[in-house]
Amino acid sequence: MSRTSPYRSGLTIEDPRVSQRVQGFPESVIREMTRIAALHGAVNLAQGFPDFDPPPELLEAAKRAVDHGGNQYSITWGDPGLRAAISRKAREFNGIESDPEQNLVVTCGATEAMMASMLSLIDPGDEAVIFEPFYENYGPDARVSGATPRHVRLEWPDWHLDEEALKSAFNEKTKVLILNTPNNPTGKVFTQAELKLLADLCTDHDVVAVTDEIYEHMVYDGGRHISVATLGSMAERTVTINGLSKTYSATGWRVGWAIAPSTLATAIRRAHDFLTVCAPHAFQLAGVAALAMPPSYYDELRRSYQAKRDRLVTALRAAGIDCRPPGGTYYVMTDFSAFPFADDWAFAMHLIQSCQIATVPGSSFYADPRSGRKQVRFVFCKRETTLDDAIARLGRWEQGRDHSWPT
Ligand SMILES: Cc1ncc(COP(=O)(O)O)c(C=O)c1O
Numbered sequence: 001m002s003r004t005s006p007y008r009s010g011l012t013i014e015d016p017r018v019s020q021r022v023q024g025f026p027e028s029v030i031r032e033m034t035r036i037a038a039l040h041g042a043v044n045l046a047q048g049f050p051d052f053d054p055p056p057e058l059l060e061a062a063k064r065a066v067d068h069g070g071n072q073y074s075i076t077w078g079d080p081g082l083r084a085a086i087s088r089k090a091r092e093f094n095g096i097e098s099d100p101e102q103n104l105v106v107t108c109g110a111t112e113a114m115m116a117s118m119l120s121l122i123d124p125g126d127e128a129v130i131f132e133p134f135y136e137n138y139g140p141d142a143r144v145s146g147a148t149p150r151h152v153r154l155e156w157p158d159w160h161l162d163e164e165a166l167k168s169a170f171n172e173k174t175k176v177l178i179l180n181t182p183n184n185p186t187g188k189v190f191t192q193a194e195l196k197l198l199a200d201l202c203t204d205h206d207v208v209a210v211t212d213e214i215y216e217h218m219v220y221d222g223g224r225h226i227s228v229a230t231l232g233s234m235a236e237r238t239v240t241i242n243g244l245s246k247t248y249s250a251t252g253w254r255v256g257w258a259i260a261p262s263t264l265a266t267a268i269r270r271a272h273d274f275l276t277v278c279a280p281h282a283f284q285l286a287g288v289a290a291l292a293m294p295p296s297y298y299d300e301l302r303r304s305y306q307a308k309r310d311r312l313v314t315a316l317r318a319a320g321i322d323c324r325p326p327g328g329t330y331y332v333m334t335d336f337s338a339f340p341f342a343d344d345w346a347f348a349m350h351l352i353q354s355c356q357i358a359t360v361p362g363s364s365f366y367a368d369p370r371s372g373r374k375q376v377r378f379v380f381c382k383r384e385t386t387l388d389d390a391i392a393r394l395g396r397w398e399q400g401r402d403h404s405w406p407t
Pocket of ligand 1: 048108109110111112135180184212214242243244245251254255256
């Protein structure tokens, strides 16, 4: 079993001039699978981006912004109009109070918000508690910022949180807890009780919660998204990260943000300023229109993704691939133990070659690649026609699958 795909040259870059920092992590497996999917003409159910555009009114807003002055740098920590819009939505949707002048940093996606937050909070020797399986960026985020990760396992199949394991991950070196709810890749939506436990531990150990809530509008079956910053006094010690990518189907616009207590926001602004100066200004302006979408937009987004989730989960189960309907996000983590494949890479490559469906090998979501070796992740943020195609391919694969199995 290996973490290495047939397409990659290995972890180490054979050049002594390269820093140890980047020797410690490979190319993103998720983004690599997108490239492999294209090589094989496979349906890309690997990387989490929609194959459809943002709503037309947002496209119009972006065009207007390019035509009317959004072509130069913005204020480094964000266009004032966008910061005001973020602050308003965070109050109304999340219940988070923020001053656009003091508490907000607009970044190049949630990706940069997380990296800038970690760079601003971590000193060498500090530890970061990270739930596992995790969104694969958090590994390099810890590595680049110098944090020592402490992983706490969420267990298949219901991704429950072991209270004792979580408590024992906290110690005097713990500086941050990285939370992602709704969670990629598991689809877990952390419950109020779990968030309360986290909040108490952060408070008792003087730890900052850095919480990535980019899937906040994708919570299904009547569930509710809760921002940890709204619990007790957590607003004093929480960096809440979000962005336009997922909610508005605009992953290429690269607009995200962090909401933080003023001292932490000042620190994050420093890292952000020298990393990227500012997020794309025109798309920040279009973001004002995005954040003004009516409640019906979010209802329809949730309804449509829930229906897609149900279709994909039904098709996967019919094909003998084990999974539970995720409570949130647009991912389904699956277990293929019923099939005789050596590991997750073997199964993922088999699906690409025999079925023309690209997935993400499960080991890429774990620190130790021996974990997740019977798991692959599917996405369902695709057009109905793309899902029809993928589901038909899965059906055909299920019908004739034994002729292409490994022996
Ligand atoms: C949990 C999580 N955070 C952040 C991102 C990336 O966000 P952005 O496009 O805003 O950088 C993703 C993308 O898949 C994600 O799954």
